[in-house]
Amino acid sequence: MKIAIIGGGAAGLMAACATEKADRTSVVLYEKNAFLGKKLAITGKGRCNVTNTASVAETEQVIPRGAKFLRTALYAFPPEAVRSFFEDAGVPLKEERGGRVFPVSDKARDIVDALVKKALSDPRVTLRKEEVLSVSRDESGFTVKSEKRSDTFDRVLIATGGKSYPLTGSTGDGYRFAKELGHSVVSPAPSLVPLVTKEGLPREAMGLSLKNCALKVKTLSGKTVYEDFGEMLFCHFGISGPMVLSASSYLDFEKEKSYRVFLDLKPALDAETLDRRVLSDFEENRNRDLINAMNRLLPQKLIAPILDAAGLDARKKVHLVTKQERHALVETMKNLPLTVTGTRPLSEAIVTRGGISLKEIDPRTMQSRLTKGLFFAGEVLDADALTGGFNLQIAFSTGFLAGENISREDL
Secondary structure: OEEEEEOOOHHHHHHHHHOOOOOOOEEEEEOOOOOOOOOHHHHHHHOOOOEEOOOHHHHHOOOOEOHHHHHHHHHHOOHHHHHHHHHHOOOOEEEOHHHEEEEOOOOHHHHHHHHHHHHHOOOOEEEEOOOEEEEEEEOOEEEEEEOOOEEEEOEEEEOOOOOOOHHHOOOOHHHHHHHHOOOOEEEEEEEOOOEEEOOOHHHHOOOOEEEEEEEEEEEOOOOEEEEEEEEEEEOOOEEEOHHHHHHHOOOOOOOOOOEEEEEEOOOOOOHHHHHHHHHHHHHHOOOOEHHHOOOOOOOHHHHHHHHHHOOOOOOOEHHHOOHHHHHHHHHHHHOEEEEEEEEOOHHHOOEEEEEEOHHHEEOOOOEEOOOOOEEEOHHHEOOEOOOOOHHHHHHHHHHHHHHHHHOOOOO
């Protein structure tokens, strides 16, 4: 049996590790980049958030699209199995905030090297550093045409990734192959991506990071679509940071023209307590300008923008501020409104939303329901999760399940 795995990223490499390699089986792993695991090597800012300590049930809760479909794969190769895989391969791991799992070395390269070593350790696996140009199917099997040759295979796994980070080779090749083989593709869109805002406030506070901030996202009709607490970053185009990236997974700009984001800059204080705090600070600084009386309340970069958003004159003397103006300031700090008009480009997204339609894939095997012998795994699927190692977990789980099934004779 001849098997082709197209894509040497997290899913493709894990599939190569999981494929049963009897004497009759040979596996050819295609990768168009100069080295394997190129995107994997830059994940987690080069540290590689390889998985999470969450249970399968908990993991399902942070998968906006595809959770039910992925259940079999997640149970077949759960987070604890991923951790064991890499620790058995000689990569000690550690747990950080939010159950995030990283290599103790903080080097993504260690994860890549362990995966590559395991995948290529069997002599029946051949690596071809060639770009695949097309995949077709006829009575003799699958014809995989690369830039160097054309070869026929009994089974094919497409694990080419999505369209985010195109410089790593994720340029949407798998979507084209799938379409040519009769599959439907849900239009790719960015997920885990910074958000663009209408207001200029983020630009004024550009570079400022807030560690303890609450965020709420609503539709224009008032429906809350996401709430979170944590870190965020102001940018020249809008907002970013961990909780903003997660929020982006729940926004659909094909359905909604824009969204309203409300930031609570003082989530530890209710409005009444914050008002007392403001009043106390104002009493100590009653003869100063407003802009010079807020240093203990807000980061320097936010003072002028917040006063402006509250409709207050930054040069007004504190003792002249009315009760109504003070309440407006408190309300702005507790519910700073921003209008989200879109996201940054797909090329800047951490993962791709959309991909091969899950309706056309058997979740028990990762095999196509349309073409026997054709498999899919990883980000090429229309499934994605929030930050925290969950997207790599999906890649490893689907790659493992596809690898386990692709060499079975009783398909």
